[in-house]
Amino acid sequence: MTEMWERFSYYGMRALLPLYLVAPGGLGMSAGTATAIYSVYLSLVYLLTMPGGWFGDRVWGPRKTVAIAGGIIMLGHLTLALPSSGTFYAGLGLVAIGSGLLKANISTMVGQLYQGPDDPRQDGGFTVFYMGINLGAFAAPLIIGTIGESVNWHLGFALAALGMGLGVAQFLLGSRHLDPRSSVVPKPLSAAERSATLRKAAFWAGIAVVAYAVIGFSGNYTLNWVLVPLTLLGVIVPVMVIARIKRDKDLDRAEQSKMSAYIWFFIAAAIFWMIYDQGGSTLSIFAASSAENSVLGWNFPVSWYQSVNPVLIMALAPVFAWIWLALNRRGKEPSTIVKFASGLMLVGVSFFLFLAPLSIAEGGHKAAALWLVAIYFTQTVGELLLSPVGLSVTTKMAPAKYASQMMGVWFLAVTAGDATTGLLSIAGVDLDKTGIVVMEASLAVLAGFAVWMYRNKVKALMGDVR
Structure with missing residues (x-):
């Protein structure tokens, strides 16, 4: 509750x-x-x-x-x-x-x-x-x-x-x-650790206060002075965390190998969330200006599109669980890598679908609400293939030393994906233009295909994890 x-x-x-x-x-x-x-x-x-x-x-x-x-x-x-x-x-x-x-x-x-x-x-x-x-x-x-x-x-x-x-x-x-x-x-925390942590926090907070005070009093402050550092942080921190774990000499050969495999999943997940989370921004803003937000003549608020994903999750999650169990009993359940690659390809397909309402809007017409529902449906199926599998593989492949931290590492894939979207927006990239949508959709499909193509290599790196 x-x-x-x-x-x-x-x-x-x-x-x-x-x-x-x-x-x-x-x-x-x-x-x-x-x-x-x-x-x-x-x-x-x-x-x-x-x-x-x-x-x-x-x-x-x-x-x-x-x-x-x-x-x-x-x-x-x-x-x-x-x-x-x-x-x-x-x-x-x-x-x-x-x-x-x-x-x-x-x-x-x-x-x-x-x-x-x-x-x-x-x-x-x-x-x-x-x-x-x-x-x-x-x-x-x-x-x-x-x-x-x-x-x-x-x-x-x-x-x-x-x-x-x-x-x-x-x-x-x-x-x-x-x-x-x-x-x-x-x-x-011990007393010494607490003191050291407070000193470090005060030091970095002091630097930030002084820097922004100088920027503000000089008259050069704009919103980008906040947005750019935060988006860069969202990209740099995940890379640093993964690199630190990968370089840890305490990890044995099997754990190092699993972390090498995990990097494939991490990058794929970041690309997935980069597109998926635009369901609340790019798609929502498009719907507000260019979609016919009505069903059988009944108009509804644009924000209602955000309820499509959770209701589909509740409806489809038990179905997927049943399918995996049925296939497993027959020895035909797809591997983690195949599920992951399929989820990534589907989120790319969802943005190829986005091209249809974009084309309708460019012709001066309002796109039907069902186009957007179809996009959210495709993304939800992709999520059910990738997200639960990602959580599972994170726990299975986590080195013993980082068992409790690896779930936070998985969430950093979301951070990296959303931060990349933020950087593109700050750079002035118009995310609902046909060329950009095609580029993002192609990236996801090609990344999914690459994961599938190299599935045997990744599987070998995963060791005893299926």
């Missing part, structure tokens, strides 16, 4: 944000700037899962971290609800920080409810948890999106704050049912 309310606030924000940024009654930005801000926001949410996990492990423990994170998210949405553009970026930053802290720790607590990985109830527990995620994601655009678009943008953000407030209250009231381990700090 806590995760459901957090996803309710997150997906409500995701549905409203790009539309608010471009709307005349919102901030009235260009589509490129809106996409850049949206992409930076998403990349930060996933980038901050690593320090979020660190806080849970070393400072507060998972339970306290989740409670504080929920409060930060609620405060962020309340700040966004203020009718002032001056507080907008502060609110956005608070929501990203809170989401990073919460996302890294709440799954840990679900696992702690059971007696280790061999407990037969654990998969069922995570299934209930996953349903909560999708229920929140499904309801948010319908409720928050409708109020935000039809009544008042800031009231929509306030509803997201109310949802997170309910989530925090329910979490605190129900926390007596959680495992006592959720309150334990697994590896608390």
Whole structure:
């Protein structure tokens, strides 16, 4: 339930944000700037899962971290609800920080409810948890999106704050049912480590304050002074983390080999999320200006498109699970590599489909809503092929030394993909132009084909992991 309310606030924000940024009654930005801000926001949410996990492990423990994170998210949405553009970026930053802290720790607590990985109830527990995620994601655009678009943008953000407030209250009231381990700090900082960490944080914060003060007082400050460093961070940090693990001399030959294979999956996932997450920005902004957002003469808010993916996930996930089990019994279940390659190709196909509504709009007509639904459907099937497999292969291929950190590494693939989209937008690339859409679609299909072509090489590197 806590995760459901957090996803309710997150997906409500995701549905409203790009539309608010471009709307005349919102901030009235260009589509490129809106996409850049949206992409930076998403990349930060996933980038901050690593320090979020660190806080849970070393400072507060998972339970306290989740409670504080929920409060930060609620405060962020309340700040966004203020009718002032001056507080907008502060609110956005608070929501990203809170989401990073919460996302890294709440799954840990679900696992702690059971007696280790061999407990037969654990998969069922995570299934209930996953349903909560999708229920929140499904309801948010319908409720928050409708109020935000039809009544008042800031009231929509306030509803997201109310949802997170309910989530925090329910979490605190129900926390007596959680495992006592959720309150334990697994590896608390020593006094020396705490002091060193505070000194480093103060040093880098001081540099940032001085640098931005100089830029501001010199009259040279623009939004890009924030967006460019954050997008570069979203690309550089994932590369540095992967390189640091790969160079670790403590890893044995088998672990080194698995990390070499994992790089293939990581790059493929980054390309996938680069395209997939444009469903909330490029596709949504296109729908607002160039789509006939109606069914049988009934008009609906643009934000409702963001409910298509979660409802399809809930409908199709059990079907896919049944298919994999049936194929496995016959010895015909596709390998991890084939599933991954197929998911990557499908997200490329979804952008080839995007060419049809783009062509219709260029002809001066409104594109039918079903074109966009078809794009989201194709992306969702690709997600079901790639995302669960990516989570599974991350845990299977993680070196023992980095067992708890590798899930954060997987999320960094999302960070890298979204940061790349942000960099393209900042550079002035128009992401809904035919040539760019063809380039991105081709990149995904070719990357998927490359993974499939080199599947035997990757399989050899994976060792005993299928």
